[in-house]
Amino acid sequence: DVKVTQSSRYLVKRTGEKVFLECVQDMDHENMFWYRQDPGLGLRLIYFSYDVKMKEKGDIPEGYSVSREKKERFSLILESASTNQTSMYLCASRPRLAGLYEQYFGPGTRLTVT
Amino acid sequence: GEDVEQSLFLSVREGDSSVINCTYTDSSSTYLYWYKQEPGAGLQLLTYIFSNMDMKQDQRLTVLLNKKDKHLSLRIADTQTGDSAIYFCAVQGAGNMLTFGGGTRLMVKP
Numbered sequence: 001d002v003k004v005t006q007s008s009r010y011l012v013k014r015t016g017e018k019v020f021l022e023c024v025q026d027m028d029h030e031n032m033f034w035y036r037q038d039p040g041l042g043l044r045l046i047y048f049s050y051d052v053k054m055k056e057k058g059d060i061p062e063g064y065s066v067s068r069e070k071k072e073r074f075s076l077i078l079e080s081a082s083t084n085q086t087s088m089y090l091c092a093s094r095p096r097l098a099g100l101y102e103q104y105f106g107p108g109t110r111l112t113v114t
Numbered sequence: 115g116e117d118v119e120q121s122l123f124l125s126v127r128e129g130d131s132s133v134i135n136c137t138y139t140d141s142s143s144t145y146l147y148w149y150k151q152e153p154g155a156g157l158q159l160l161t162y163i164f165s166n167m168d169m170k171q172d173q174r175l176t177v178l179l180n181k182k183d184k185h186l187s188l189r190i191a192d193t194q195t196g197d198s199a200i201y202f203c204a205v206q207g208a209g210n211m212l213t214f215g216g217g218t219r220l221m222v223k224p
Contacts, residue, residue, distance in 0.1 A: 105156030
């Protein structure tokens with residue numbers, strides 16, 4: 001059974017703090033993703049990684065950075081949290097397949113920045 | 115880039131059929147997916163359809179694809195209260211990347 005876990009379900013941080021969101025998958029997937037989910041906007045891709053130490057910007061990378069030092073772990077970093085980064089953050093992983101593939105999601109981290 | 119649109123909300127009575135609609139813009143999309151998100155959880159794959167198919171049926175779920183109109187729908191027969199969730203349409207396009215719609219919140223009234 002594929003498992004994608006995220007370090008926290010709920011997180012409350014203050015404006016200006018550095019925030020780390022961790023994601024771990026146990027299926028040896030090459031590709032990992034970070035999304036944010038906001039009502040009515042669906043899932044928006046922040047960053048993705050297709051291999052260790054590799055990263056690509058998604059649609060909304062501003063204010064975020066990522067780290068992939070090990071294949072199973074993908075971290076999202078908010079260098080200086082702001083209130084407009086209050087959101088649900090979802091991590092996902094999938095194998096590197098050319099065709100049909102399922103993207104597996106973690107349970108999400110609800111981040112509130114005050 | 116790809117644009118995927120869904121209506122925000124759908125309310126049905128238990129036992130009725132639900133139809134959730136999705137439109138997309140990229141005609142070269144290869145695979146189209148429906149994901150379900152229950153309260154407090156991540157997304158789970160519900161079903162999918164290849165772009166060369168018109169219809170796919172899986173128990174209570176029927177997926178219809180109209181490639182000409184770039185329209186995808188998910189029909190849930192005999193909707194139950196346990197089907198209450200947010201349903202996301204996702205389209206696989208260039209680079210095998212998924213683009214998600216905004217999600218449709220399905221509320222099932224007993």
